[in-house]
Amino acid sequence: MRESKMLPVPDGLAGLRVDAGLSKLLGLSRTVTAQLAEAGEVRQDGVVVGKSARLLPGSWLDVLLPEPQRDLAAEPPREVEGMDILYSDDDVICVDKPVGVAAHPTLGWEGPTVTSGLAAAGFWISTSGPPERKGIVQRLDVGTSGVMIVAASERAYTQLKRAFRNREVTKTYHALVQGHPDPSTGTIDAPIGRHHSAGWRFAVREDGKHAVTHYETLEAHRQASLLRVRLETGRTHQIRVHFEAFHHPLCGDPMYGSDPELNALLGLNRQWLHAVSLGFTHPSGQWMTVESPYPEDLDRALTRLREANGG
Known part of the structure; x- marks a missing residue:
């Protein structure tokens, strides 16, 4: 009440x-x-x-008065359907995050989280970081699937936070965008800030934060292109914002300008964006790369696109 x-x-x-x-x-x-x-x-x-x-x-x-704020640090364990463990040891846990799952609890989000799912599965997470984000060294948007790393040990938390801050981690995504980017391989260097008229959206703004996205075309079809995308920086909604500004919005992403007819043709209910691999230096000193396969909905949409183009 x-x-x-x-x-x-x-x-x-x-x-x-x-x-x-x-x-x-x-x-x-x-x-x-x-x-x-x-x-x-x-x-x-x-x-x-x-x-x-x-x-x-x-x-x-x-x-x-507004609703009393809940204690985010008191999040109960909760099994997360479809969240698989791609790799784990005493230092790191690499999860395959499904769409519709947040990295950690936040005010206003009542859905499943990576942290609650790991707790339900019996994993120990580093106690470093803010109480509601213990062990979290990176995040993926709720609407983005793919590989995500969580620190299990204190040394891993410290080293991985430093590595992400110093851009020593290789984050690779695949994205299906409308049309054909020109050039087919390139870099988008454009600052990102909150949209002037909608605080929940972001946009390219002169007064925004430095943001750099590298891309390479893997497949070009009549309606859309499959890209390999590497982030040099990690701004909120960076890939989605950059490609909207580049006039090639992600398929299935109406928030950032996708074509509803193409979304329907491909059977998409969310943006076609997947974190396919993460490369990092393990606390042991060894370089590791962990990969995530396409989830069923994105794989099905890509198959429909290929079939529509005779592939």
Whole structure:
């Protein structure tokens, strides 16, 4: 149950925007208070007010508080269907992450996670890192499948975090994109930041963070091309954003401009993007490469594309 709270507007906050004043009054982030106001859950003297309205001296606020935050660190073990172990030892665990699974628990995500699945399978994970992200040294988007590494030991956590930070890990993906990139092999070097009108999306922006994607065409069909993609950097949604900006969005990715008719033809319900291999230096000093095969839905879509093109 969500709690309602009534409180007077202090003299010192009169004149502030509703979102800014509520943030100070309630100790919540400004983003959260703005969302409450936009949802009609803030009243001033009985009248619903928006986030940019001003707090009036002597007035009373009636606020419907957000749901209490759950303890992310207390995530219970949960078996994750389709999550296979590609390699494991006392230092590292390499999993084959299915689509629809998050790397670790986050607020707003109630679905399965890699960490809960490993706990259910009896694996020990490093205790290093934030409580809700113990052992996590990299992440894959919920909508992206493929190989992902988790640190099992403390030394592995330290060494792998450093390796990812210093770009000493080889991350290779396969992506099915619309059309035919020109040139067929190349590099996209374009900064990425949050989309100006949708905070849950990202876009190429001059004020964004440095992002570099290398690609090579493996198969070219009439409607789409299969690419091998290597990330030099690791920005959120990097591959999806770069290829949308390059006018070749990933098949099955309506968030970033895919063609719904082609998605239907291929039977895709998510972006065609798979982490096929991960190369890293094991804490023992040995270089390792772990590979993940295509999952059934992506393999089926690629087969349909080949058959439609006489392959």
